Amino acid sequence: xxxxxxxxxxxxxxxxxxxxxxxxxxxxxxxxxxxxxxxxxxxxxxxxxxxxxxxxxxxxxxxxxxxxxxxxxxxxxxxxxxxxxxxxxxxxxxxxxxxxxxxxxxxxxxxxxxxxxxxxxxxxxxxxxxxxxxxxxxxxxxx
Amino acid sequence: xxxxxxxxxxxxxxxxxxxxxxxxxxxxxxxxxxxxxxxxxxxxxxxxxxxxxxxxxxxxxxxxxxxxxxxxxxxxxxxxxxxxxxxxxxxxxxxxxxxxxxxxxxxxxxxxxxxxxxxxxxxxxxxxxxxxxxxxxxxxxxxxxxxxxxxxxxxxxxxxxxxxxxxxxxxxxxxxxxxxxxxxxxxxxxxxxxxxxxxxxxxxxxxxxxxxxxxxxxxxxxxxxxxxxxxxxxxxxxxxxx
Numbered sequence: 001x002x003x004x005x006x007x008x009x010x011x012x013x014x015x016x017x018x019x020x021x022x023x024x025x026x027x028x029x030x031x032x033x034x035x036x037x038x039x040x041x042x043x044x045x046x047x048x049x050x051x052x053x054x055x056x057x058x059x060x061x062x063x064x065x066x067x068x069x070x071x072x073x074x075x076x077x078x079x080x081x082x083x084x085x086x087x088x089x090x091x092x093x094x095x096x097x098x099x100x101x102x103x104x105x106x107x108x109x110x111x112x113x114x115x116x117x118x119x120x121x122x123x124x125x126x127x128x129x130x131x132x133x134x135x136x137x138x139x140x141x142x143x
Numbered sequence: 144x145x146x147x148x149x150x151x152x153x154x155x156x157x158x159x160x161x162x163x164x165x166x167x168x169x170x171x172x173x174x175x176x177x178x179x180x181x182x183x184x185x186x187x188x189x190x191x192x193x194x195x196x197x198x199x200x201x202x203x204x205x206x207x208x209x210x211x212x213x214x215x216x217x218x219x220x221x222x223x224x225x226x227x228x229x230x231x232x233x234x235x236x237x238x239x240x241x242x243x244x245x246x247x248x249x250x251x252x253x254x255x256x257x258x259x260x261x262x263x264x265x266x267x268x269x270x271x272x273x274x275x276x277x278x279x280x281x282x283x284x285x286x287x288x289x290x291x292x293x294x295x296x297x298x299x300x301x302x303x304x305x306x307x308x309x310x311x312x313x314x315x316x317x318x319x320x321x322x323x324x325x326x327x328x329x330x331x332x333x334x335x336x337x338x339x340x341x342x343x344x345x346x347x348x349x350x351x352x353x354x355x356x357x358x359x360x361x362x363x364x365x366x367x368x369x370x371x372x373x374x375x376x377x378x379x380x381x382x383x384x385x
Contacts, residue, residue, distance in 0.1 A: 053190025105192035112199035113187065116180050119206035123176070126213040127167050130220065137224055139340070 035081050038088035042069055045095035054095075054102035061101060065094030170212055176205035218269035225276035226264060229257045232283045239372070246286050253279040303327055303384055304363060305371035311357040319352055327381025328363055337364055 046069060049055070055062045072087030167173075183198035233253055237243045243250060256279035263272035304327055309317045319339050324332035335352070341364040343349035347356075355361070365371050 056190035057192045102190070102192065105196070106187075106190075109183070109187055109192040109195035109199060112196040112203070113180070113183055116176070116183065116199040116202035116206065119203045119210070120176060120180065123173060123206045123210035123213060126210050126217065127173070130167055130213055130217050133217070133220065 035076065035085050035088070038085050038092065039072070039076070042072065042088040042092040042095065045092045045099065049095045049099040049102065052099055052102045052106060054098040057102035057105050058098050061094065061098040065091050065098055068094060167213055167216055170209055172205045172209035172212055176202045176209060179205060215269070218273070219264075219267075222260070222264050222269040222273040222276065225273045225280070226257065226260050229253070229260065229276040229279040232280050233257065236283050236286055242286060246283070249282055249286065253282045256282065302373070303369055303371045303381065304373055304375035306373070307361050307363055307375040309355050309357050309359040309361060317357075318355065322361070325375075325381075327375055327379070327384065329366065330382075334366065337366060 046065070049062060049065070055066075068087050069091035072084045072091055075081075075084035075087055179198045179202035183195045183202060186192070186195035186198060233250060236246065236250060236253075256275050260272045260275035260279065263269075263275060307322055307328060309322075311317070315321055319335035320332045323329045323335040323338055329337070338361060339352040342355075342361045345359065345361065346354060348354050360374070363371060363375075
C-alpha cells in the first residue's frame with residue numbers, strides 16, 4: 001500500500017515538474033545572433049572601405065557611416081540590441097556605399113594615370129628618335 | 144667666303160644641336176608633365192583619387208604638348224641638316240673650277256633652291272624648307288660624285304684622291320677593307336668603316352657594307368683634314384704621300 005502511494009506521488013511530482021518546465025519563458029536567443037551578424041557585417045564593410053582609403057577619398061560619406069557605427073556600438077553597450085541592430089545594418093550599407101564610390105574614383109584616377117603614362121612614353125619615343133638623329137649627324141660630321 | 148659660311152653654318156648647327164638636345168630632354172612641358180605625374184602618384188597613394196585624376200590629366204596634357212614640341216623640333220633639326228648638307232654640296236661642286244663652269248646653270252639653280260629653303264626655314268615652314276634643300280642636294284649630287292675630273296688636279300702636285308671607282312678584280316676584289324688599305328686612300332684597312340659610313344646613301348643596302356658594286360663611285364672622307372681632290376688613279380703612285 002505504502003509503495004503504491006509513493007509511486008503515485010513520484011509520478012505526480014514528475015508530471016508537475018514537466019508541466020512547469022514546459023511553461024517557463026525562454027531567453028530571446030535570435031535577436032542576439034542577428035546583432036552579432038550585423039556587427040560583423042558592419043566591421044567587415046568598414047575594413048574593406050578603409051583598405052581602399054575611402055576615409056580620405058569620400059571622407060564625408062565615410063564619416064557619416066562611422067558615426068552610425070559608433071552609435072551602434074553605444075546602443076549595444078547600453079543593452080539596446082534592437083537599436084544596435086538597425087544601426088549596424090545602416091552603418092554596413094553606408095560603408096559599402098563609401099567603398100563603391102571610392103573604388104569608382106580610384107578606377108578613374110588609375111585610368112587617368114595610365115593615359116598620362118602612355119603620353120609620356122610617346123613623347124619620350126620622339127625625344128629618343130631626335131637624340132638618335134642628332135648622334136648620327138654628329139658622327140657623320142666627325143667623320 | 145664659301146668656306147667661312149660653311150664653317151659658320153656647321154658651328155651654328157653644332158651649337159643648335161647641343162641646345163636642342165638639352166631643351167628636348169628637359170623641355171618645360173616634359174618637366175611639367177613629370178611633376179604632375181609625380182603629384183598624381185602621391186595623391187593616389189594617399190587615397191586622394193580626385194586629385195590624382197586631376198594631376199594625371201594635367202600630366203597627359205603636358206606630355207602631349209611635349210610631343211608636339213619634339214615633333215616640331217625634329218622637323219626643324221632635319222630642315223637645318225638638309226640646308227647644311229645642301230650648302231656643303233654647293234661648296235664642294237663649286238670648289239672645282241671645271242665643274243663649276245660646266246654646271247653653272249645647275250649650281251645657280253641649286254643656290255636658288257637653297258635660298259628658298261632658308262627663307263622657308265626662317266618662316267618656320269620646316270617641312271617645305273627641308274624639301275627645297277633636298278631638291279638642291281639632288282640637283283648636284285651626281286655631279287659631285289661622278290664629274291669631279293682627275294684632270295682638275297695639277298699633274299705636278301699629286302694630291303690624295305677624294306673619290307674612288309669600285310672595280311671587280313679576279314683576286315682580292317674591291318671591298319671597303321681592301322680599298323681602305325690602298326695607298327692614296329688610307330693605307331689602313333682598319334679605317335674601312337669611314338668609307339662605309341660616308342657612302343651609305345649611295346648603297347643599295349646601306350646596312351650591308353659588303354654590297355658595293357663595280358662602277359660605284361665612293362667618296363673618301365678626309366680623316367685628319369688632309370686635302371683630297373679628284374678621283375683615284377690606279378696608275379699613280381700614292382705611296383709617296385703617306
